[in-house]
Amino acid sequence: MTPAAAKRPRATQAERSARSRSALLESAARGLSRHGYANLVLEEVARDAGYTRGALYHQFKGKEDLALAVLEWVDETWWPEVGGLAEGQPNAAAGLLALARGHAVYCRRDIARAMMTLRIEFSGKDHPVGRTIDGMVKTLVTYCAQLIEAGRKEGSIPPGPPAKEVASAWLGAMEGVVIALAGRAPHDEEFAARAAAGILGLEGLPASGGRE
Amino acid sequence: MTPAAAKRPRATQAERSARSRSALLESAARGLSRHGYANLVLEEVARDAGYTRGALYHQFKGKEDLALAVLEWVDETWWPEVGGLAEGQPNAAAGLLALARGHAVYCRRDIARAMMTLRIEFSGKDHPVGRTIDGMVKTLVTYCAQLIEAGRKEGSIPPGPPAKEVASAWLGAMEGVVIALAGRAPHDEEFAARAAAGILGLEGLPASGGRE
DNA sequence: TAGTATACATACATGCATGTAGGTTTGCAA
DNA sequence: TTGCAAACCTACATGCATGTATGTATACTA
Numbered sequence: 001m002t003p004a005a006a007k008r009p010r011a012t013q014a015e016r017s018a019r020s021r022s023a024l025l026e027s028a029a030r031g032l033s034r035h036g037y038a039n040l041v042l043e044e045v046a047r048d049a050g051y052t053r054g055a056l057y058h059q060f061k062g063k064e065d066l067a068l069a070v071l072e073w074v075d076e077t078w079w080p081e082v083g084g085l086a087e088g089q090p091n092a093a094a095g096l097l098a099l100a101r102g103h104a105v106y107c108r109r110d111i112a113r114a115m116m117t118l119r120i121e122f123s124g125k126d127h128p129v130g131r132t133i134d135g136m137v138k139t140l141v142t143y144c145a146q147l148i149e150a151g152r153k154e155g156s157i158p159p160g161p162p163a164k165e166v167a168s169a170w171l172g173a174m175e176g177v178v179i180a181l182a183g184r185a186p187h188d189e190e191f192a193a194r195a196a197a198g199i200l201g202l203e204g205l206p207a208s209g210g211r212e
Numbered sequence: 213m214t215p216a217a218a219k220r221p222r223a224t225q226a227e228r229s230a231r232s233r234s235a236l237l238e239s240a241a242r243g244l245s246r247h248g249y250a251n252l253v254l255e256e257v258a259r260d261a262g263y264t265r266g267a268l269y270h271q272f273k274g275k276e277d278l279a280l281a282v283l284e285w286v287d288e289t290w291w292p293e294v295g296g297l298a299e300g301q302p303n304a305a306a307g308l309l310a311l312a313r314g315h316a317v318y319c320r321r322d323i324a325r326a327m328m329t330l331r332i333e334f335s336g337k338d339h340p341v342g343r344t345i346d347g348m349v350k351t352l353v354t355y356c357a358q359l360i361e362a363g364r365k366e367g368s369i370p371p372g373p374p375a376k377e378v379a380s381a382w383l384g385a386m387e388g389v390v391i392a393l394a395g396r397a398p399h400d401e402e403f404a405a406r407a408a409a410g411i412l413g414l415e416g417l418p419a420s421g422g423r424e
Numbered sequence: 425t426a427g428t429a430t431a432c433a434t435a436c437a438t439g440c441a442t443g444t445a446g447g448t449t450t451g452c453a454a
Numbered sequence: 455t456t457g458c459a460a461a462c463c464t465a466c467a468t469g470c471a472t473g474t475a476t477g478t479a480t481a482c483t484a
Contacts, residue, residue, distance in 0.1 A: 013481055017431070036333055038250035041471065053472090054433045062473070117332055120325065120391070121248055161399050168392045169403035176388020177411075179332075180380045187373050191381035191411055198410015199389075199403055225451060225460070232461080253441065265442090266463045274443070 021059045023049040029070050033113035037067055037121050037129070067118065067129050074111055075136055082106045083143070092151030093202055096144065096170065100196035101189045103174055108183040116175050141167045148200070158201045170199045233271045235261040241282050245325035249279055249333050249341070279330065279341050286323055287348055294318045295355070304363030305414055308356065308382065312408035313401045315386050320395040328387050353379045360412070370413045382411045 027049035031040045042063060046056045060066040082102040086095030106112075119137065122130030144167035151157030160166060173195040181188040239261035243252045254275060258268045272278040294314040298307030318324075331349065334342030356379035363369030372378060385407040393400040 013430070016481085020431075036248065036250065038248065039333065042473095043471080052433055055431070057473075058431065063471095113332065120329055120332060121251065161402065165393070165396070165399050166403075169389050169399070169407070172388040172390075172392020173385045173403075173407045173410075174388065176384040176386070176391075177381050178384075179388075180384025181377070184377070187377050187381070190373065191378075191385075194410045194413060195381070195385045195407050196410070198385075198406045198408070201406060203415055228451085229461070254443095255441080264463055267461070269443075270461060270463095275441095 020051065020055055024051065024056055024059055025070060025073055028066050029073070029111055029114050032067065032070060032117055033110040036117040064128060068132055070114060071118070071129070071132050071136065074115060078106060086147060091154055091156035092147045093156035093200060096147055096151070096200060097193050097196055099144070100174055100192040104178050104189040104192035107178045108185065108188070110183065112175060112178045116179055137171070141171060144170055160201050166199060170196055173199050232263065232267055236263065236268055236271055237281060237285055240278050241285070241323055241326050244279065244282060244329055245322040248329045276340060280344055282326060283330070283341070283344050283348065286327060290318065298359060303366055303368035304359045305368035305412060308359055308363070308412060309405050309408055312386055312404040316390050316401040316404035319390045320397065320400070322395065324387060324390045328391055349383070353383060356382055372413050378411060382408060385411050
């Protein structure tokens with residue numbers, strides 16, 4: 001079917017649109033990182049992407065829709081890139097440390113701040129963006145809490161406060177560290193792992209030098 | 213002098229003004245915590261304090277001045293309440309853990325978020341609020357870095373990345389944890405200390421509840 | 425090659441929050 | 455009590471960003 005697709009050098013129409021859309025998304029993510037939602041001015045977003053607000057309003061319903069699209073994009077890229085890192089590890093503790101390192105690496109593009117900014121601005125608020133953020137955080141915290149409980153059963157993580165509380169603290173520490181270091185490799189990764197280990201109550205710091 | 217001051221039940225005039233000012237300040241701090249700077253609407257601030265915008269504009273030059281006053285207030289209360297906690301400790305490592313715990317306690321009033329919000333919105337920006345925040349953070353980081361270096365010399369803190377980097381990460385983790393737990397005692401304090409210990413590279417978790 | 429839909433730009437309208445100016449009340453001093 | 459200076463309130467003016475409506479160019483279709 002669609003023999004044209006095979007012949008044509010590029011699906012110029014759809015590709016053009018997709019190109020614009022992702023350029024706008026990337027610009028919006030940067031903008032959200034730097035200015036937050038309220039201070040984000042759509043004209044700047046469009047200009048930084050090489051367009052005008054007209055293009056933006058053609059691709060997205062409005063500011064809110066744009067922010068939600070950024071969140072969706074983050075959600076779709078985070079899990080394959082970072083979320084899976086816990087799988088291949090020998091135990092849950094190592095998995096959570098790998099997650100921490102992976103998150104730090106992932107956040108070297110200035111997306112971490114976008115998430116944190118939106119979370120601070122909207123978390124707990126009765127707003128579509130707030131609900132979306134809270135949903136994402138809840139999913140992540142639940143996932144980490146499961147890892148923690150598994151780790152406690154298998155003995156790789158010592159007992160302590162409720163797993164959900166630990167998971168919340170773990171995530172908070174992650175984001176705090178990553179933002180504070182703002183992608184300054186290689187320490188961002190190192191400190192994320194250290195903070196994670198501390199929160200979980202792990203004693204020896206594993207692989208803190210580069211040798212596992 | 214001013215024998216009136218001794219006679220009068222209250223310095224009604226000045227006291228009235230001070231009362232209004234601090235009520236507005238407190239309301240503003242809460243508002244900044246919840247909504248951030250850009251989303252902070254001065255009418256709400258005034259109303260929550262029992263006034264109108266008129267009173268606010270009588271006490272402060274405007275929104276920016278109000279935010280700066282909140283920062284000044286935080287700066288003036290933080291050091292006596294928290295900053296001093298490092299002094300009485302046996303070594304620098306213990307001092308930094310005490311600082312972490314103290315900060316968590318201090319932030320149970322929702323001031324932590326106010327700081328973090330403003331920091332995220334303005335840090336690195338060419339704006340009076342941004343410069344003030346950056347100054348405060350720089351002072352704190354420098355102070356912590358000194359403690360870290362002292363701790364390394366005396367052996368209570370193991371060597372590692374540059375002290376300033378460690379201090380930045382330490383502060384970031386603090387704020388992240390405190391925000392994530394949002395004043396949910398007693399775990400906020402516990403996790404702040406754990407994260408701090410992890411960042412610093414301390415092995416045994418000291419005084420983590422003892423019998424847990 | 426003509427027609428149409430899509431991608432994008434320009435121009436206008438609206439709302440909302442800040443800041444300011446002018447008024448009213450309250451306290452204090454002669 | 456009279457007068458003045460505060461604390462405080464009400465009403466207006468301005469600016470800025472969003473959203474919408476309309477216009478133009480570029481790509482696909484027949």
